Amino acid sequence: MSRPQALDDGTMQSVSPVTAPVLAVKDFSLTFKAGAETNLVESVSFSVSPGKTLCIVGESGCGKSVTSLALMGLLPSPPARIVSGTAEFNGRNLFAMPERARADLRGNEMAMIFQEPMTSLNPAFTVGQQIAEGIMRHRDVSKGEARAEALKMLEWVRIPAPEKRLDAYPHQLSGGMRQRVMIAMALANRPKLLIADEPTTALDVTIQAQILALVRQIQAETGTAMILITHDLGVVAEVADDVAVMYAGRIVESGPVEAIFGDPQHPYTIGLFGSVPSLGRRQGRLATIKGAVPPLDLMPKGCRFAPRCPLADSRCHDEVPPTVPFGDGHSAACWYAPIEQTMEARQ
Template identity: 60%
Template structure:
């Protein structure tokens, strides 16, 4: 029996704002196993990024607060660690990369300086060895002539190269888990394909786990092993990638997939999901998706459904999951 590397249990993160409580993440539970890529997918405001930030305790407090839950990393509850202890986890055991590499790279230092800083902070290496290691990392993410590029400033690199440099930095301490928040969203489609392939290759070589946060089911289909679909702060469907794409059992997952134009068939109309994403300050009663759902019945209005087990490892938060296919 495999043991999960990361186990998130009943994570609940709220933001206490002037306008009211934003329940960004509500009772979210999932596991990430060693060497797998778990995708967290959903539209803007569904709580996927807040989930990622909560794991590293990077939520701004106030207004944010992790209200409940456990985040077990190798059996250790990160929520119980002191800030000092967390610093030993961040960038070392768990790394994170973000959508826009330009905002997370410091423009006044070379990428080499920045990668070396990360290495020297967590590993006892002198400057020369750290530089050697940094060149090795740049080579690993397939940046051409790394011994020259190491002295480039971020603005001298293209978007794709910058994201590679970010990945090199994030991986320089051989983390066991990489949290990648929309890593390819700012990139062109050809560059996206390359960065995704790189991520997948390195993840296999280093036997690292990845939590990939994205709004794009296309990205999920390219790299994911398992998928958690989020809507209005909840996981609504959770399971192996083949099930999510071919045997989905939640009407929201189905709606998301059918909203994307198919290349193979020419259809005149798309099956759009009607209505709007609900206001997080004013979520509907019962199932959060019911106002937009084609399968809704009276019961959906009354009570929030639990996660039903469709089969081992595949769950759906829909009362009518049996009819949703």
């Protein structure tokens, strides 16, 4: 398996000709307001290969969820408008496809699971009906066959007493069980790409561990590529192959998970790690990132993190930083990368 490699223009691409990425997003920008000066998502590029997990990390409003919804074709347009970019999925540009073709992909070749399974399951239908519906929408099977397939899916995601659960309504299930049903539904048509938006955030820690283990196991069995969107660095450490850190609509740092955790370069990534309390003995006060994400109409024209960055100077405020590659697919968008050399020079 190949690692995505950062090219000079900052885009990530698989270097091996054997495993082409399932999805390659290039220079994707999105706005919600016609004629707005700043884009909600700005010039985002990433790719994900079969059997691999890309984690997109960031805090509320960084654009991670909007990006995934745009990829699924679930953003209402207007108001949302894709300003630039392509998303190559199996050799076809998603953003150029007609809506009918995209509807055929959704829930079939690409599927999505959401944070709150209760709001994404229909309370008026049984679990079995909802899974079977997705199967019948994309495959030529009878009702009975779809139901049998639904039962198989419930067994696969390890729901206890699956025959009984098939006729249960969502409210009769626990949160962890509902998330398993969501996963069963998403995987029913063996998607090539699974997008999971904060799939374990609403769950307790022991249930979260069960779901993460399940996801990992299923991925190993099927080779599904996955984009996992999360704010939780612990979840990233647990499941990611590659990581893209987003801040205020831009990717500020990306690379293999070992590089992001072992050699973080962007001041935002560093501040984010410092904000998370460690599980070991207390190490004094937490490092913090001052202030909050600027609203879109006050977005600085240079680096968007500059107002909160302890290292920022006037150039950071005025000019968009370049994406600096460090090799092995690791890169950061910062005027001061690589950070150590620059800091030695300034101290």
